[in-house]
Amino acid sequence: MSSIGQENNFSVEMEDIVLRFPGVLANDHVNFTLKRGEIHALLGENGAGKSTLMNVLSGLYRPESGTIKINGKTIIFNSPKDAIASGIGMVHQHFMLVPTLTVTENILLGLDEPKFIMNLPKYNSKIGELQEKYGLKVDPTAKIWQLSVGEQQRVEILKMLYRGVDILILDEPTAVLAPQEIEDLMETMSALVAQGKSIIFISHKLNEVQQVADRLTVLRKGKVTAEGIPVEGLTRTQLAELMVGREVIFRIEKHHKEPGEVVLKVSNLSAENSRGLPAVKDVSFTIREGEILGIAGVAGNGQSELVEAITGLRPCTGSICINGQEVANQSPRAGMKCGMAHIPEDRTGVGTAPNISITGNAIMKNYRQEPISNGWRINYPAADEHASGLKDLYDIQAPSVNTQARKLSGGNLQKLILAREISCDPKLIVAMQPTRGLDVGAIESIQNLLLEQRSNGAAILLLSEELEELFELSDRIAVIYEGELVGQLDADQADLNTVGMMMTGSLRSDE
């Protein structure tokens, strides 16, 4: 059925949008349409211009040229408020909630109501009705800090629905969720669409797009490469090709390698979380040269604390030996001196300093050594040279090495971290969620970099919530559940089912 002439079929029409950032054409004459009642996936690599386009639609940026029509009417937004008034609401990747306030209070925040008296029970029940209608379960009287990430996301969605939004933009909503929470979100999205809302779904994950989206638009380097094509009938390979612009091989080449000497030996390691509760309980394992040990687990089962203890960022009990050298409960430097590299979970909060240049970030681990340092001084020409070497070698997209780290896209930032860590020629790499939130192209190159280090004889501890990734990369897989290792398996003998059951605590195998 053709829809020519039925203009009001579209709730959003963006035509010829152009927006420039220094050195980058972020949106190059982009067209985008959203039909009423559909889920439209917006795909693209990191830095392809997806977020920019959606920031234009939600009133955060003003395009240099181009028009936006909402329900057939041309509109200019001056602020996100204008966009919300036109029924467009965005749920950002990083939630904008006040942790110490309740769900209801957060939803009401910034509205003109209540005028004077906080009649919370009245609003609680109003929000309850809204939840009922769309199947978004979360206790309105709970404080935000008590909620899981998935629940917090529901609050963000409720916030938009309460403001009467018809068009929802979800910016990589699944990046922070556990597998079960992703299922719930998918159901919510279907329910919302069934009630007449339209959804723009930004994602990197091709399987999710296939599962839930009706149509999709692909951006590559600021340009549209596929405009509003139906998802049905597309294969994953075709999708990946549209995104990256070349064929992506999903199978990774992993050569068999006989593991060597023990590099990391962790025995009876225990650690507490920031609230003083036991988070890692009596964990023991070893990793050999040229071996990848993958640790599977649902988020929040002690993975972060385990990594922090091993890398010297968190106090612990027990023993951590790197090539025979005890490093438990010492500074992060002790591990670094033994050849440990660390790819932290939080790229922006821990892995880099946002307002410091690429050079400054690239020398974080080796600024004490020749040739970057000579005595008390840092040799900045040498540091710049080192950084631009890494930039070229690892294909980090940025105008120059003087660019601040916060201006890099997620994938490029991760490449910078990996480049820095690998350039120190590590004996042991501790990598937590190294590919989270990245596009297929970046994932492919990061995974290959890790495998290359494995071939070079590095021992690798890999923590990931992507089971597929763990199965593809690891030589052995251990499962962590409530701070304990509940099983260790050889990767070629492990199957998804067993690991999945161990992750939920319904099976354990003490060898």
Add this chain to the structure above:
Amino acid sequence: MKLPFRVQLTRRTEEIPKWLPLATSVGAVVAAFIISGIVLLSIGGDPLRVFGFFFRASFGSWGAFSDIIVKATPLILIGLGCSLAFRMNMINIGAEGQFYMGAFFASLVVLVPLVPMDSPRVLVLSLMGVMGILGGAVYGFIPGFLKAKFNVNEVITTLMLNYVAVFWNNYWIFGKYSDAGFQMTPTFEKVAWLPRLADLAKQYPVFSGITLHLGVVFGLVAAVIIWLILKYSRWGYEINLIGDNPKAAEYAGINIARNMILVMMVSGALAGLAGMSEITGVVHRLQERISTNYGFSGVIVAWLAKLNPFVVILVSILFGALIVAGREIQPSGLSFMIQGTILFLVISSDVLLRYRISIVKRQEEIA
């Protein structure tokens, strides 16, 4: 009623040109004088005459200019110390106390005395310098240590320690070291005076009455050293890294606790040196109110200079001029008004660096 146009702020996404921060700061100072001029007009003054007088009173003669530099000297040293600490996000507002402690420690050389007063001048003054630095550093160590070990808020500790230092100083000048019961010590021996240009008046009559003393050289040398540290040294890199993201710094293996203590000590040492320079170069004794709030003005100087060591010198001179001219003008609050307006406008001019401001006609929007 709606205006036919609207002011719109758009976040700057592009790299800002290098000249813009300077232009907005200078523009803010000019705007501050314009606003002050309007206030003067409204109370019946003649702004042009007042500003003319202002200018002559501060830059009109070598004598006046030398007075400005003398006032600027402690501000330079304190402003540099604060800049260094602020770079690491250590909010040291205890320079006032560190200044007093530096002055007190330096005075001990003469008051105890630590060396015979017939020793060479170089020895006495060097020792006083070392003692001043030590006094300030020790007094900076306390809040630094408390912050590093027990996470005690340094804003509170440094602020409170200011009062302690003032009273500590009073205790000694009212008691043991009092000059015949007055709240001051006897005037120091000449060996404990920093050389002044006026000392050279015999050979060069132009210098007669010029009060400029060697302390300004301390300030200039310190500015160069701090600049070198921040721009080229490993420590400077660590300070900037900790200031930008302490978690990343910890991850990079930097000992944050040690750096907190160290930066507070250096910051205190500079304020202590300012105290030493003030008593040996200007008052020549330890007394009450040796600082006219230099410690607090230094904080403002550091922010106005955007933590840049060389800009600290320029801003200190501007503040010195306001202090000197302020003495000559009635009502005397005038220079404080201008100072406050400058501060307010320079700090708010930051908006221009972060946002692009445009005026939008309402008609265009309706379309």
